[in-house]
Amino acid sequence: AQELVQSGGGSVQPGGSLRLSCVAYGLTWGPYFMAWFRQSPGKEREVVAFIDNLGNTRYADALKGRFTISKDNPKNTTYLQMDNLKPEDTATYYCAADYYLRMGWTDPNDYRYWGQGTQVTVSS
8 A cells, every 4th residue: 555654843943944754655656756735724735845756846936945855765755854944834744646747746636645744833
């Protein structure tokens, strides 16, 4: 069975850093895309970053320069490094994966496989 298992997250002061990890199990049908999304209470789930099987990356415009997505293929692990965190980055963060995207990299409905979510809280 396909499964994404997340780790990392927690609480940090503004300006701090956190790294999230997402290990993919069972995604053996071929190359797959990975993305990170986040969701705050009362808001829609929004894309944070995306990486394809060749290592090409894309970011939400507002997060460029602060967040970095990377992938360790032998470990089937995708990372999200978050620097200079701000209170508005507080959210539950999810990793997502799929082999094929029909609507584009930003649409959460396009991803079939999801991590369990991890809370990130940025507060002084």
